Amino acid sequence: MPKRFTSIWFRRLLTDQKAIRQPELKGKAYVFAEPDHGRMLITALTDEARKFGVTEGMTVADARIIAPDLQVFDGIPGRNLKLLTGLAEWCLRYTPYVQLDPPDGLLLDVTGCTHLKGGEKAYLQEIVSRMKAAGYHVRPAIADTIGAAWGVARFATSGLIVPEGTHRNALMPLPPSALRLPGDLLTKLRNLGLHQISSFIYMPDSVLRRRFGKNMVLRLKQALGQEAEYLFPLKEPVPFTEQLACLEPIKTRLAIEIALNDLLERLCKRLYGEGLGLRSALFTWYRIDGKNGNIKIGTNHASNRVPHLFKLFFIKLDTVAPGMGIELFVLDALKTEPVSDKQSEIWTSKGGADNEEVAELLDRVAGRIGSAYIQRYLPGEHYWPERSPKTDPDFKKAAESEWRTDKPRPMQILDQPEPIETMALTPDYAPKLFIWKGEQHIIVGADGPERIEREWWDDPGEHRDYYIVEDEAGSRYWLFRSGHYDAKNNQHWYLHGFFA
Amino acid sequence: MKATKEEIVSKLREDMLRWEGFRPPKPGANNDLGLGPVAAAFPDGVFPTGAIHEFISSKPEDTAATGGFIAGLVQKLLLNGGACLWISYTRRLYPPALKLFGVDPDRVIFIDVPLQKDVLWVTEEALKCEGVATVICETKDLSFMESQRLQLAVEKSQVTGFVLRKDVKKANTTACVTRWQISPVRSQLRTGMPGVGYPRWHVELIKVRNGKPGNWIIEWKKQSFQTIIAPRIIEPARRYA
Numbered sequence: 001m002p003k004r005f006t007s008i009w010f011r012r013l014l015t016d017q018k019a020i021r022q023p024e025l026k027g028k029a030y031v032f033a034e035p036d037h038g039r040m041l042i043t044a045l046t047d048e049a050r051k052f053g054v055t056e057g058m059t060v061a062d063a064r065i066i067a068p069d070l071q072v073f074d075g076i077p078g079r080n081l082k083l084l085t086g087l088a089e090w091c092l093r094y095t096p097y098v099q100l101d102p103p104d105g106l107l108l109d110v111t112g113c114t115h116l117k118g119g120e121k122a123y124l125q126e127i128v129s130r131m132k133a134a135g136y137h138v139r140p141a142i143a144d145t146i147g148a149a150w151g152v153a154r155f156a157t158s159g160l161i162v163p164e165g166t167h168r169n170a171l172m173p174l175p176p177s178a179l180r181l182p183g184d185l186l187t188k189l190r191n192l193g194l195h196q197i198s199s200f201i202y203m204p205d206s207v208l209r210r211r212f213g214k215n216m217v218l219r220l221k222q223a224l225g226q227e228a229e230y231l232f233p234l235k236e237p238v239p240f241t242e243q244l245a246c247l248e249p250i251k252t253r254l255a256i257e258i259a260l261n262d263l264l265e266r267l268c269k270r271l272y273g274e275g276l277g278l279r280s281a282l283f284t285w286y287r288i289d290g291k292n293g294n295i296k297i298g299t300n301h302a303s304n305r306v307p308h309l310f311k312l313f314f315i316k317l318d319t320v321a322p323g324m325g326i327e328l329f330v331l332d333a334l335k336t337e338p339v340s341d342k343q344s345e346i347w348t349s350k351g352g353a354d355n356e357e358v359a360e361l362l363d364r365v366a367g368r369i370g371s372a373y374i375q376r377y378l379p380g381e382h383y384w385p386e387r388s389p390k391t392d393p394d395f396k397k398a399a400e401s402e403w404r405t406d407k408p409r410p411m412q413i414l415d416q417p418e419p420i421e422t423m424a425l426t427p428d429y430a431p432k433l434f435i436w437k438g439e440q441h442i443i444v445g446a447d448g449p450e451r452i453e454r455e456w457w458d459d460p461g462e463h464r465d466y467y468i469v470e471d472e473a474g475s476r477y478w479l480f481r482s483g484h485y486d487a488k489n490n491q492h493w494y495l496h497g498f499f500a
Numbered sequence: 501m502k503a504t505k506e507e508i509v510s511k512l513r514e515d516m517l518r519w520e521g522f523r524p525p526k527p528g529a530n531n532d533l534g535l536g537p538v539a540a541a542f543p544d545g546v547f548p549t550g551a552i553h554e555f556i557s558s559k560p561e562d563t564a565a566t567g568g569f570i571a572g573l574v575q576k577l578l579l580n581g582g583a584c585l586w587i588s589y590t591r592r593l594y595p596p597a598l599k600l601f602g603v604d605p606d607r608v609i610f611i612d613v614p615l616q617k618d619v620l621w622v623t624e625e626a627l628k629c630e631g632v633a634t635v636i637c638e639t640k641d642l643s644f645m646e647s648q649r650l651q652l653a654v655e656k657s658q659v660t661g662f663v664l665r666k667d668v669k670k671a672n673t674t675a676c677v678t679r680w681q682i683s684p685v686r687s688q689l690r691t692g693m694p695g696v697g698y699p700r701w702h703v704e705l706i707k708v709r710n711g712k713p714g715n716w717i718i719e720w721k722k723q724s725f726q727t728i729i730a731p732r733i734i735e736p737a738r739r740y741a
Binding site for chain 2: 413
């Protein structure tokens with residue numbers, strides 16, 4: 001399919017935007033001015049101001065003499081870029097490939113997109129009317145190359161749709177400035193009497209290069225399609241994405257749910273056909289007042305089941321603020337993975353955590369409390385009690401080593417060992433009694449010691465001698481003495497856990 | 501005439517059991533959880549799976565004992581496959597200890613809920629999920645209404661739920677099928693041997709719907725429950741206890 005590009009020219013980007021903000025300015029002569037070398041230079045102006053003879057680059061003082069009623073506002077550098085970015089995001093509804101074209105334009109790759117609006121004419125018509133409704137005056141053009149579209153949009157008097165293969169003819173009557181050339185080069189061309197592209201288009205490349213530099217040849221070739229030119233899209237297009245544009249702005253929760261369900265069904269149908277499932281998805285809404293927001297979800301395993309994915313979004317659906325109404329919903333599949341074969345799982349009846357239903361349950365729980373709080377432990381190859389179980393985020397991973405059963409471990413463990421007072425025979429017998437939280441426990445049975453050394457390469461400190469003790473009531477505790485017996489320092493016994 | 505009357509009564513009894521959420525054990529299903537003589541206290545003499553069991557503990561020592569007892573039951577429940585979820589707000593459970601009670605710690609998914617109010621939400625969601633074999637919920641409070649919701653959830657999904665209530669000051673009425681209290685007792689070794697023996701508990705079945713409450717001394721030995729003292733029935737069954 002031959003490439004087709006659209007260039008949208010915002011004729012009065014800044015002043016139009018001002019009129020949208022302050023409708024009373026509509027039809028008035030006003031300009032934006034920015035300081036430059038101690039003078040105020042006009043950077044943007046309305047058609048009304050232009051009628052007086054005011055132009056860009058004129059000083060404000062001069063303009064005030066020509067047009068006494070002229071209103072002057074402070075221009076903000078970089079404002080046009082900000083506006084263009086917002087407009088480019090809005091234009092994503094027309095094509096996934098949109099590039100900013102500073103200072104006052106957008107470039108769209110519309111290959112294969114125009115038929116969605118009923119042909120190129122209707123496509124441009126829609127852009128113009130929608131932009132006009134919003135308050136912007138635009139001139140879009142469609143051509144085979146970016147350069148031709150750019151030139152036609154800005155300088156052609158008619159024929160904004162250049163039919164396929166005729167961009168050379170369309171460029172002929174245009175002035176050289178339609179080729180995106182720098183100002184000094186344009187002056188040179190004008191001085192030489194080359195007022196139209198047709199007057200130098202047939203000159204040999206070597207002649208043009210020698211006289212005007214290689215930039216001029218490059219631009220000419222790009223406009224003619226002899227040199228490749230690429231768009232750098234504002235957003236990297238997602239391979240799996242679905243859009244839902246609404247006829248009427250949507251405000252109610254029910255309608256938003258229906259829209260979400262509809263998008264999910266369409267997306268999942270496509271994913272199902274490819275044997276893929278969602279790992280991460282982004283649901284974005286665009287409001288009629290230009291604001292937007294999004295919800296992101298993630299799953300533990302690839303899924304293309306609509307009810308499950310809907311539930312994940314449903315938990316977060318409260319954050320949607322429709323305001324005046326939502327006009328466009330977009331669902332992007334940020335990350336997809338092949339779905340595992342369900343056929344094989346039927347035979348293993350109830351699997352473990354990799355069971356479909358359990359994985360969906362965990363997704364829902366993670367959506368509410370956060371995935372960091374869901375843990376699974378694998379045997380860590382450490383003796384030190386705090387480190388011997390290690391957490392693992394992968395629920396399908398099998399244990400690499402066996403859990404140890406040769407040493408008894410307590411059922412309940414304290415995060416921080418709590419100091420206790422003890423009475424123990426020196427130097428290394430189990431205590432006879434200990435006091436924990438003001439309560440005295442007389443020990444009738446004890447096992448131990450089990451010495452556990454610290455991993456010296458990780459943390460320095462004392463080793464621990466663990467004892468399993470049982471008191472008169474039958475409660476079993478895990479106590480340890482930190483380090484060797486020391487007559488001077490009695491405070492080194494700790495309670496670390498409770499046995500079943 | 502008399503025979504038919506008895507038939508009607510026994511039929512009604514069965515129906516009432518079913519309405520209360522009990523299901524007769526499927527023929528061929530292995531529902532023996534290795535509790536031995538304790539099983540006689542339950543309706544039909546089978547530990548009710550697919551129900552909520554409440555465990556009460558007031559001290560960390562009791563919580564540890566309860567954890568061991570539950571782990572012993574979970575071991576048998578996991579034999580048929582399915583996942584095990586351990587949901588808690590402030591967890592002190594040490595996963596490697598589960599291995600001593602026959603449960604592979606890597607088969608248990610621990611959900612440490614950061615907000616206490618979410619614990620029961622997560623529990624209810626988990627209990628509704630049919631791919632889960634058993635759910636253990638550590639919580640402090642459980643109101644009657646909350647317990648009803650949990651019980652209704654399991655009646656549909658047939659998941660077995662254990663609610664471990666820590667630091668309970670006052671035991672309120674709940675819709676759970678059983679209520680247990682487990683406390684550690686002195687372990688016994690062969691006479692003259694020093695040290696600490698196998699875990700031994702005083703298991704008190706305070707309440708069981710349509711069953712006979714009682715208490716036992718049980719020891720965990722060689723990966724199974726060993727009842728030390730034969731069952732002692734405290735009182736005859738009180739319906740709708």
